[in-house]
Amino acid sequence: MSEQQADFETRARAAAFALREVFEPTPLVLNPFLSARYEAEIWLKREDLSPVRSYKIRGAFNAMRHAIADGTTRFVCASAGNHAQGVAYAARHFGVTATVFMPVTTPQQKIEKTRVFGEEAVEIRLTGDYFDDTLTAAQAYCAETGAHFLSPFDDEDVILGQASVALEVLDQMEGAPDLFVLPVGGGGLSSGMRAVLKTAAPGAGMILAEPAGGASLAAALVAGAPVTLDSVDSFVDGAAVARIGAKTFQILEDVPMRDVFAVPEDRICTTILEMLNHEGIVLEPAGALPVDVLKDLGTRIRGKRVVVVTSGGNFDFERLPEVKERAMRSAGVKKYYLLRMPQRPGALRDFLELLGPDDDIARFEYLKKSARNFGTVLIGIETSAAENFERLESALNAGGFTFQDITADETLAEFVI
Template sequence: MEPFAPSVRQAAVAIRSLFDATPLQRNDFLSARYGADIWLKREDLTPVRSYKLRGAFNAMRKHMRGRSGADAHFVCASAGNHAQGVAFACRHFGARGTIFMPVTTPRQKIDKTRVFGGDCVEIVLTGDYFDQTLAAAQEFCAQQGAQFLPPFDSPDVIEGQATVAMEMLDQLGRAPDLVVLPVGGGGLSSGVSKYLREQAPETRLAFAEPLGGASLQGALETGQPVTLPAVDGFVDGAAVARIGALPFAELRRFAPSDVHLAPENRICITMLEMLNTEGVVLEPAGALAIDVLQDLDDIQGKTVVCVCSGGNFDFERLPDVKERAQRFAGLKRYFVLRLPQRPGALRDFLQLLGPDDDISRFEYLKKSARNFGSILLGVESTAPENLTALTERLSAAGFAFRDITLDDILSELLV
């Protein structure tokens, strides 16, 4: 097998025409928490705030050998970081780009993609779901004879993403004990894995997937890529229903136990901690590697590198992130409370609240109730045990209620 590292180093040299190596920073906060030497590879600090630019640029560079940008036409389907990377690289090369995005793509992402691509890029909004968008992009490629750029299932894209590992080793000056990698389609994780297998075989790898999008773990358990029946889209940068075939060819040597699943709401706690404590803005996928550190029981005293894959976070999502974090931490709970329709009933209920309990939601669900009224009740507190004690007081006082905090269907309908 031809060595991988020399081609990765060539790709890295070429990438320097776009941006300097992203920082590798020791994080004192995380190091103290875990008793380890924790370093963050800050891919959220590329010009497009994610590592995706690396693979898109490298694939374009290889396709255009001996050709001018004016002769090239690239196409991709993406609602996020891949689209922005392709747009930025198209403008760099002066190549034509057509980027297909779902109609439901947030305006912020569309606008950023347009800014990165400038006059070189046309954005086509089509399809309510990504599969429809992808089919339209591939049909367009066949009709126009354009070059399709997949987000992860391409050797040139994988090679470009592997430059993260080359930079990391050069910056650290030694091989780390452990590298923690987020996984979506597998382009980044397979590229880094392949490079470290050659250049730092003693380095152990751990993989982080969102709980609602565990396509790598599912493939490792089955022995081949599988399509997940459903995916939670909250971690949009890593919510992939099927690991790429080429990435899995490299990653299949790992065990399912090497993959750690991060609950979506727990990731929100990590995002808020990094924002409030460290001033680091991470998107949900960008926080994956940091989030699963709490699941690793053998990192004390070790040198650990976490790859922060992206920071494209829309602050309009911040209230939702805070809400999810509070729920997971047990600091906020929702109830459907049956309140007797009599004078003094509300006062009786309010007297059961503890000194640190705060009502954040109080809404009658049925306005015409005669004997009892159903109320959607949201309560926040400073510690989980406070809300447990509140439920005990409610039961002792004879109030009928239902905790719907973890009931996905009722929460979606009512909250």
């Protein structure tokens, strides 16, 4: 054990102890449903049950207490979600002020939650349509006022605060688990836990899951340094980061690629619904991400003791229709077609007769008449089993209908669905 590693664990334990000022350790709960499914001992570290329903309070609290010790009383952050709420909660606790910059497009629910957590201690400024614009405005404000910028992940004190998750787990169970499974976005949680486990539980493995549309860690591992992704799917907003942190990557740079998994966003939706319906657990997309990746681990977890960090539960239920839609598409039980419909009496009836007993029309819309005798129809179909679409498409071909499956065509679907 190096002196630097020992020092990191000592400081992480100090951060964990300080956190007891504001909340007790989050629960570590054995989950029988997941354990039976994967033939393993699956424990959930319920960070979704922290005071702000995510682990982000840990890093914000620890970074803020150190800055206050150095004389800082004014803080700034840029965030549209969990980090903003953690900063707001910590600012109110310490009796300091925080200016939270959020994109203009931030849902009202998140703005109100940040305001509730911070009360008079927090000023919210809505700036920019995109997060990069918001971040630029926040950093410019810091330069003008001399306020302290609280990074959501790329800060040593934030990393130390997030490391407290691992230390709590070790205190809550007898002996270390065989494996930790957690999400990775900017890298604050994963780097903190990895650094402290090197000394506190060197035999414990770690699986890192990132959204397929924001796989910044995998890109950095391939390049050997942080790189900026050309585009990011923001659906998993708690982990969809275009560029992993420089400080966090210094800790993660030797993570084996076999331990990093990219998880499809649509598939995560099936897990959000499953955990809600089967277990009554509300998880945001980033919180469901490490639960979902268990599907990819197979024999690597069978018979093992596994701790899954459910990192957040700030789910806006206005997103539920979108989650259901994406889950059905992931499961292959919902598809969208562009169908060329003959403009003659009985054509619609002929089409309807091709549908099976479990096929339901979820959407039917004439888009245009492409010719005098034909019209283009957007049709959405839901069914009970994915294989039903093979039968339907065969029947459409046999019936002389011209059609195009646009379910996976993101560009086209964006305009017509």
